[in-house]
Amino acid sequence: MIVQLDLETDEPIYVQLKHQIIEGIAKKQLRPGDPLPSVRSMASDIGINLHTVNKAYQQLKQEGYILIHRQKGVVIQPDGVPEADEAYKDDLFKKLRPFIADAVCRQIDEDEFIKCCSNIFAEFNQEEGEL
Structure with missing residues (x-):
């Protein structure tokens, strides 16, 4: 999955990143259990602050899209995204x-x-x- 950010838009970068990861999951480009880059690696790869990536990852974790393991790193929720309640x-x-x-x-x-x-x-x- 290639991340493309628009630095000219009013939409915050962490929101753009979060939305692109969710789209990647929806389009099956990212599948349950797939790894994502670490916060530092993602920030370095796309040239943004690591706190911005961390904020996106934390929101994705809270919403059930990803898991963050100390040893395994960041992965797409292995059980799939929770169904809508x-x-x-x-x-x-x-x-x-x-x-x-x-x-x-x-x-x-x-x-x-x-x-x-x-x-x-x-x-x-x-x-x-x-x-």
Whole structure:
């Protein structure tokens, strides 16, 4: 998996890194048990501060995407990412609300919004089938 960061965007680097790792998992580029570089190695490889990588890794760990072992290092959650529970679904709805509100304000109708979401789902499913 190649990490590509946009240093010109307002989105924090640790968030970009976190999102790219999650996308790698969703696209099956990163599989359960696969190792990730150490914090120091990742920071060095992509040229960012190690505290930035550490913050991304800690959030991924809290959300169940990775495990951090003192001896084994950082690995993608061997048991797979936990399934969505009610708390996750509630959080998802809260996060989607501002995106939908913004889309409505910009005259994007429900069908177009759903088509956009469907296209993104298809991208992830297509990647899975191609590997």
